[in-house]
Amino acid sequence: MSKKNYYIGVDLGGSYTKIGLVNRFGKIIAKTVLTTNRYKRNQLIDEIVFSVKSFCLKKKIKTKDISGIGVGLPGLIDSRKGIVRYLVNIPGWKNVHMKRLLESKLKIKTFLDNDENVMTLGELHYGAGKNVKNLVCITLGTGVGGGIVINGKLYRGTDLVAGEIGHIPISESGPKCNCGGTGCIESYIGNRYLRKKLKRDLKKQKSLVKNLIKKSNYRLSLKLVDKAAKMGDRFAIEFWKDVGIKLGIMLTGVINFINPERIIIGGGVANAGKFLFGPLGMTINKRAMKIQRKSVKIVKARLGEDAGVIGAAVLAKERDIV
């Protein structure tokens, strides 16, 4: 059997850049984590190159034993051409031909895609979406993003920008969204909006969350709402219930429309666990069409912190960017 059974997965994020050597079973066997904003763009690319070489030395393999490099990035990516159009929150990345740069330095085939698609690939192959043909993967973070799998393959859309699930409107008027739209689900349950809502609502109501915030030096964090919910705090429970209902209304549309087998939910907000998934499931049960809702399973993402690295390795393995 060929030794060419390794892949590099790079998860280039706003805070951290994770670089992993991944075997053909989707297991990370070596990993480097860098703080993204410590490096300029070209330095960061050099660091990736350096990491790959270090992995090879450490694991006693040759760079030609690595079949491919996959990179997931938070922004607009031309995955066909391997060009980073721009990144959200990371300056200096306009129209960078990252595929060409890495390939010229390492002589390893390189593939890029946005972080949402990469996470979806990871969950599809090694996570909560294994053996599923039609699924939607959602990340609940600063933004609300997603990826779509149709007939077992990632669906990228006409301009490679499909999956913007955060920008499905759930109301005719509603708040103005960052994207320019109105009433998008992201403008209700994106982290930024949730923190604003938390601040506003706490002014009017009693809650354990207030004490928890005081204890953590007045640092407002959604994790504290999780904590308070677990302690039985009514305010906190209602807070997540509202998020679950709103997410459920949007997902009702997705479920009725594309009749998926599974919906996978990841990102920080998913950590609210049953306080989110309970009201979410109830909303879908109440609102979605019978056949559709009966067969769809709503589950938590499984790969956690490593989803980006593993998914990027899958991207390099699959090579089926159309």
Next chain:
Amino acid sequence: MSKKNYYIGVDLGGSYTKIGLVNRFGKIIAKTVLTTNRYKRNQLIDEIVFSVKSFCLKKKIKTKDISGIGVGLPGLIDSRKGIVRYLVNIPGWKNVHMKRLLESKLKIKTFLDNDENVMTLGELHYGAGKNVKNLVCITLGTGVGGGIVINGKLYRGTDLVAGEIGHIPISESGPKCNCGGTGCIESYIGNRYLRKKLKRDLKKQKSLVKNLIKKSNYRLSLKLVDKAAKMGDRFAIEFWKDVGIKLGIMLTGVINFINPERIIIGGGVANAGKFLFGPLGMTINKRAMKIQRKSVKIVKARLGEDAGVIGAAVLAKERDIV
């Protein structure tokens, strides 16, 4: 070249059943139209068999020159097994193995699907969706239904019920929908709801529509609103504008989510023409994401009355029910 180049397309609808002999270029070369409710279920199937035989006699071909029969029906169809689960508004069709019945009588391979998928196939191959890879087809009628094409192929979903575009909610509360949901787009712009709204709104406002209704023996019809709009009637123009905006809000979600190349709109309400498509386009321009909205074209369905027959013939030609 083989003579086996004919197909039968059957459009079994609530009012009429159309049976067509279609050539390999998608052209109807013979057609029968029956009034559906004049026949019991088995009679209707016999009539289809009879029509096929008559076509053969008239066109001097043999039944074995016909490669396949496609049937589109308004209801829940198990297209994999060729079973009609039930039909909306046509009694007597519960769990009918129509594929088996027709195949035993005619010895021609038979394929069934719901009318929305069949219409989508027709528009994809011979109508407004030719050479398009990713599209959504919508019918604005009593119900609001749709079909989805992904990478050039009809996407049927996990339980073969994908495409229920009428049951994407556009509001958190909103009216109760027939499907059991709340705030679905169909509950705003389905024909039944529009007629109710028309009645209600006409009580409060002045409009030419009132005179037109009087002239047509007090028969309320949405066509009269089209007519009044063309005559410059403010009420009628606002009426369609509201429909266009609501449809636009729902389609904004679809466009952001699946990034389609084209959206094809058919059904009676589409006849409102610019009075509908104008506000619809403006809403999408205002609300949808930039890249997605730039590449999507919103067009009227092209096959009109014959869409069902032609689409059903395509179903028989394609044979790719997965």
